[in-house]
Amino acid sequence: MTRSTSLSHAGRALGRPSSSGFLQSWLPRLVLAPSVAISLFFVYGFMLWTFVLSLTNSRMLPSYDFVGFAQYGRLMANERWWVASTNLVIFGGLFVVICLVLGAFLAILLDQRIRREGALRTIYLYPMALSFIVTGVVWKWLLNPGLGLQAMVRGWGFESFTFDWLVDPDMAVYTLVIAAVWQASGFVMALFLAGLRGIDDSIIKAAQLDGGSLPRIYWRVVIPCLRPVVFSAVMILAHIAIKSFDLVVALTGGGPGYATDLPATFMYTHAFTRAQVGLGSASAMLMLGGVLAILIPYLYSELRSRKNG
Amino acid sequence: MDNVIRRRTLGARLARLALYAALLLAALFYLLPLAVMLITSVKPLDEISAGSLLALPQSPTLVPWAKAWGEACTGMRCEGVGGYFWNSFAIVIPAVAISTVVGALNGYALTKWRFRGSELLFGLMLFGCFIPFQVVLLPMAQTLGWLGLSSSRAGLVLVHVIFGIAFTTLFFRNFYVAVPTELVSAAKLDGAGFFRIFWRILLPVSAPIIVVSVIWQFTQIWNDFLFGVAFSAHDTQPVTVALNNLVNTSTGVREYNVDMAAAMIAALPTLVVYVLAGKYFVRGLTAGSVKG
Numbered sequence: 001m002t003r004s005t006s007l008s009h010a011g012r013a014l015g016r017p018s019s020s021g022f023l024q025s026w027l028p029r030l031v032l033a034p035s036v037a038i039s040l041f042f043v044y045g046f047m048l049w050t051f052v053l054s055l056t057n058s059r060m061l062p063s064y065d066f067v068g069f070a071q072y073g074r075l076m077a078n079e080r081w082w083v084a085s086t087n088l089v090i091f092g093g094l095f096v097v098i099c100l101v102l103g104a105f106l107a108i109l110l111d112q113r114i115r116r117e118g119a120l121r122t123i124y125l126y127p128m129a130l131s132f133i134v135t136g137v138v139w140k141w142l143l144n145p146g147l148g149l150q151a152m153v154r155g156w157g158f159e160s161f162t163f164d165w166l167v168d169p170d171m172a173v174y175t176l177v178i179a180a181v182w183q184a185s186g187f188v189m190a191l192f193l194a195g196l197r198g199i200d201d202s203i204i205k206a207a208q209l210d211g212g213s214l215p216r217i218y219w220r221v222v223i224p225c226l227r228p229v230v231f232s233a234v235m236i237l238a239h240i241a242i243k244s245f246d247l248v249v250a251l252t253g254g255g256p257g258y259a260t261d262l263p264a265t266f267m268y269t270h271a272f273t274r275a276q277v278g279l280g281s282a283s284a285m286l287m288l289g290g291v292l293a294i295l296i297p298y299l300y301s302e303l304r305s306r307k308n309g
Numbered sequence: 310m311d312n313v314i315r316r317r318t319l320g321a322r323l324a325r326l327a328l329y330a331a332l333l334l335a336a337l338f339y340l341l342p343l344a345v346m347l348i349t350s351v352k353p354l355d356e357i358s359a360g361s362l363l364a365l366p367q368s369p370t371l372v373p374w375a376k377a378w379g380e381a382c383t384g385m386r387c388e389g390v391g392g393y394f395w396n397s398f399a400i401v402i403p404a405v406a407i408s409t410v411v412g413a414l415n416g417y418a419l420t421k422w423r424f425r426g427s428e429l430l431f432g433l434m435l436f437g438c439f440i441p442f443q444v445v446l447l448p449m450a451q452t453l454g455w456l457g458l459s460s461s462r463a464g465l466v467l468v469h470v471i472f473g474i475a476f477t478t479l480f481f482r483n484f485y486v487a488v489p490t491e492l493v494s495a496a497k498l499d500g501a502g503f504f505r506i507f508w509r510i511l512l513p514v515s516a517p518i519i520v521v522s523v524i525w526q527f528t529q530i531w532n533d534f535l536f537g538v539a540f541s542a543h544d545t546q547p548v549t550v551a552l553n554n555l556v557n558t559s560t561g562v563r564e565y566n567v568d569m570a571a572a573m574i575a576a577l578p579t580l581v582v583y584v585l586a587g588k589y590f591v592r593g594l595t596a597g598s599v600k601g
Contacts, residue, residue: 050447053448122584126580130576133549137569272539285444
């Protein structure tokens with residue numbers, strides 16, 4: 001380090017042409033400038049803009065009649081918003097937990113020196129390459145009571161078998177969980193597998209010499225080592241859950257009625273099809289708040305661990 | 310350790326059997342929807358309503374695929390999803406190319422030409438990876454209108470570039486951090502400039518991260534629905550929006566085989582990429598999410 005600084009001093013002392021040196025030292029900044037400007041305008045500026053819109057009584061088009069926090073009040077009094085928020089808690093909670101459990105389970109199984117591990121991994125992960133629209137369309141077909149899984153099992157002779165969650169307002173939200181878990185659990189598996197491969201074998205061997213059974217070793221020794229992976233996975237999955245829009249549109253269309261609305265579909269419907277730009281903006285801001293509530297503790301712990309490690 | 314493994318008791322063998330059974334069961338769960346999608350897409354309609362979900366087609370036919378590609382109704386028009394499939398490519402290719410190039414230059418400047426505040430700028434840009442896009446939809450719609458890009462493919466390219474740069478910058482930055490700085494410092498001493506060093510030293514070693522970035526951006530943009538549905542018109546829709554319209558167009562008999570064929574068409578490009586370059590796909594997922 002010291003050597004390189006002294007060398008660069010030497011270089012300067014030798015008398016580089018100063019105009020090109022000036023340009024060279026500003027080039028990196030010039031290269032970054034457009035991206036930074038884009039980020040400032042299209043991310044931070046737009047967030048602020050949406051916040052401003054949420055304080056107005058904009059209907060079909062943005063207007064700038066300020067009404068304070070009245071739109072947030074309307075949102076709080078809106079039954080459909082509460083359905084959407086409750087759905088997000090149910091959907092998000094189940095989606096995250098099931099993905100974690102299934103992903104960790106599959107990763108541990110795959111880590112037992114399995115033949116054809118590569119092929120299995122490919123099969124578990126491929127849904128992640130698909131669009132949520134495709135996933136929604138396929139599961140809508142599988143779950144439709146008339147010709148899908150229900151009809152198939154009935155055809156096997158179980159005449160009273162019923163699996164009609166898709167058209168049941170109380171159960172339809174769980175079909176979102178099924179489809180989303182199908183799509184994302186393989187990804188969690190890949191995260192855990194990478195984490196498992198990063199653990200020093202000697203820890204496990206030592207625990208085995210101490211006479212621990214395999215499940216016990218995993219529960220007590222290995223899983224605690226994977227805490228950072230769990231943390232990242234929760235973050236990503238929660239993020240997917242809050243942003244979930246396409247899956248709802250394709251699988252249930254928010255229905256029956258608005259039984260499977262999520263905040264993302266609520267926002268889109270009100271802002272773009274029901275001419276409620278103010279209310280839609282307010283709901284978008286609350287979604288941002290939700291993301292920040294997850295993100296800030298995550299970034300905080302990331303920065304802390306980076307400083308300590 | 311080896312002794313422990315070689316001493317296979319009956320119990321251990323049963324456990325091994327259960328292990329493989331569980332793994333195969335899981336594989337079936339993941340494969341079932343794809344299998345059903347494929348089987349349904351080559352079945353005539355009467356076989357679908359008469360037979361079981363998993364029954365193989367008695368008289369397989371490609372008519373549903375042809376119909377999905379060229380005739381099926383997506384909303385008001387009945388031209389299939391073929392045109393929208395090409396729309397998606399017309400949006401994806403420039404958006405991927407531009408965002409990857411910009412990301413590479415950003416990552417290079419942020420790691421090999423650090424200056425005061427460069428880390429702060431990176432943090433600032435990184436935030437763009439995390440926002441829910443609902444929060445930018447309305448201002449974006451208005452801005453695209455001002456730019457004269459409403460409902461155009463160019464507008465969608467712009468949107469995808471803007472919100473893709475945060476990810477590509479993250480990829481390249483984390484990759485270039487690990488490239489030894491000594492070479493760059495030496496080149497600087499020799500008087501090589503910003504772009505020359507990038508071209509001669511960084512770019513030749515960048516192949517893996519370019520692949521990661523291209524694959525990540527390709528799947529993200531191809532699979533996008535939110536921007537597509539918000540910022541496109543009838544003739545500029547990406548294929549995901551067309552697929553959704555096709556499935557939800559309710560005229561006459563529901564043709565499930567055509568729906569599934571259209572879904573396959575929309576899924577094929579990303580599936581092909583995944584099969585060909587799965588390793589890089591996984592790396593992109595984990596790099597984009599876990600860091601480094």
